[in-house]
Amino acid sequence: MLLTITTTHRPATDLGYLLVKHPGRLQSFEVSGGTAHVFYPEAGEDRCTAALLLDADPAARSAKGPGKGPDTFTLRQHVNDRPYAASSLLAVALGRVLRTALRGDSRDRPELAATPIPLELRIPALRCKGDAATFFEPLGWTVEAAPIPLDAAHPEWGPSRYVDLTLRGTMRLADALNHVYVLLPVLDDAKHYWVSSDEVEKLIRAGTGWLAEHPAKGVIARRYLAHRTSLTNEALSRLSDVDPDADSVIERAPRPESLAALRRAAVVRQLAEAGASRVLDLGCGPGALLGELIRDRRFTEIVGADVSTVSLEMAARRLRLDRLPDRQRARIRLLQTALTYRDDRLRGYDAAVLMEVVEHVDPPRLPALAASVFGHAAPRTVVVTTPNVEYNVRYPGLEHGRMRHHDHRFEWDRAQFGAWCDDVAARYGYTVTRHGIGEEDLEVGTSTQMAVFKK
Template sequence: MKIGEEMQLTIHAKGDKVNVLSHLLAKNPENLYERNHKGHIIRLFYDRFTDNEVEATIYAVPDPIVLTRDRANTYDITHYINDREFAVSSIFLSFIRSALSTGLNGLPKDEYREWVDHEFDYTFSFGPVSTSLKEKELEGLFGPLGFELSFMYPYGKGSPHYLVLKGKTTLQRGLRQLYVLIPVIDNYKHYYIDEKEREKLERYGEGWLSTHPQKSFIIQKALRFKELFAKMEESNINPKPVPSKDKVSLNVQRYERIIQIINAAEDKESIVDFGSGEGKLSTKLGFVNGVKEILAVEPSERETLKASKRFNEAASHNQFNMPQTIWGSLFYYDERLKHKDVMILCEVIEHIDIDRLKKVMDTILGQYQPKLLIITTPNSEYNERYDLGQHYRHEDHRFELTRTEFTSWCHERSHGYPYLCSISGIGDEDEKFGSPTQICVFEREEL
């Protein structure tokens, strides 16, 4: 396996007539496979190809031409916000799924169908991997599948590393196991998890997942909490009840509190909704009296398209103030966002690596200088009510803070800037754990 900067998966196989692998993958060893997918170049090539030994590598790298040419329209810069996007994860798997579809589905040409269930000695090597799981925990996932697991740390311990799996299996089974377990070990999914994800897990997990000793852990990580709770209910296992009001309307309560604060503000003509997603909050802001400009800033093109549709539907109301969508990120300075009356980060900061937040806050408080900055984030203490154990509320959260930690963080970030902090809770308050959401309002003092 050649170590490079790109996300990659190497498939190495040995055995009599193993060159049939090219037909199982539907990739000609004489040709370089190259496609462009979502701003990435996907390549598959053979390092070695004989009757008894085959090695194929597939990798993905950002396409600089597409990134430059279509930057304002088609490319989703969410891929460049967090370092995890450069690691092998569900994003990488989505990039290479089309290239490996014949192998995953076990549907080569008819004359090679008999080889779909044929076992060879395989080595699957992939990386870089960024995971919080310890080596023994990783061995607990792959060992029961018959794989011998080893690790490569090309840049030293603690750095993103590469996993090497050796075992006797079929190509289809091996690929399907990787498609289930790679998102589990990365603990990150970049797309919405719905009923199709359950169906995919059942399909790819057929024949091995039901007997895996870590089955519950895998399902929990693969489907996350909504589907996990549903499965527990179907199995007549009763989890600790989640407060029904919070489960249904906590998001609405956040929006209502934010709008309440804006209504009470003296200056509210211009508002920036950072991380506006599919536009739910920005739509509500469009009906607030006194608001003249709403900038809905979002790095995801897909979410921005959903927001635009939502805004157009709301535009049928005469009193709706149409928000302006801006394709942008907290990590890219934008002159258009300076000196607005209100800036909002609703459930945003916890999606950013905490050591990168200082620079974000310095940009907001030091350069954008809104008169009012509103930040909401989960209260990690309240997770006890959800019976989440050591898990965060969302698979993409990089951290969650206690009330004390959040208070300290807010005051530290405002230090040196002319802002006063006001911190409170949102949602039903528990006597021991506080409210599920915490909110800080940074109010700029007149100089």
């Protein structure tokens, strides 16, 4: 199991002070279920990477256990994914080996420990139940979770249950490590040890400053506490008593709002300014924008459309459609449809949104998408957002020529996006204005670019 932590904060080798692990030495620690090693694959002034490698020993783990359970005296004890896929074993090693960094303490660099710095965390093999972005994006991370194929020689078999997870963001190292410490067993939805009441204390302690306000805190608590109802209820009760405005013992820098949240807010603002009340979310995915729309009473009819039935099911669960009051439930509809084909059900709406959608379409299919949305559905307003490839150089660890997501078919620079927008507007009778979303860099612009088309 492997976790790497990379920063480009200068001098980058100060990462060693925060982790309390010297960049010039390999250090090893005996932990529950194996041996943890800390080393630095790279350590320079501009970029530094620390690696936590857990060499898990399932047989040793079983031998230290109570002598009963599913792994004892079975083939499963020796043939399983536990030595390779990140799980609660790695979380325990993280808590044992990087305990000082998790607390946010640094004798040599206390100011840096309290300062948000650019970070990239990567876990190349993680068993993931659900969408990793659901858990990490609300915390300010940009998430890339590339599915690992079941068998590279047989792509037709589809993806496995594992992902290659990369997190990018600017935050305190202690916050970053605590996010991973809690969410590793949550994503795996399993723990390798008996969960007792002291796990509630661990969850509350590691979740200080972020878990009480997390939109998925119920799921996080339930999975972290191994679905034990009494412990989950205790944790949620204690989290509900947390006052997010109370003074903290340690003064913390405010967490920057995530790009995903900024993007949703910008889209909703444009819809409101256009006076739209009946809105299409085209390529809605698991329903992040739909959640924002349904909370705003200005939008009286909301349609989420996606080609993936799995995404629509996730959106339904996320919105809790089965629990909404009848009046609220009547405002929203989910449709399965392909955006490259004309669909009469999408005609007659005030506005449509294509939020982070066009880059997932093969370029030869873009004219069909434009004809379907702008020509056939023809709402008065269309809002489109897409990544700005020029900004990719500002993401630490994103190699030149590599796209932000494994499913992106392309990523446009500002000139390319502008040319596409102008062509679509002229072809289908719209005017178009373009905007940036996120912090603007004088050289490369903003991370997300947005176009607003109006009839």
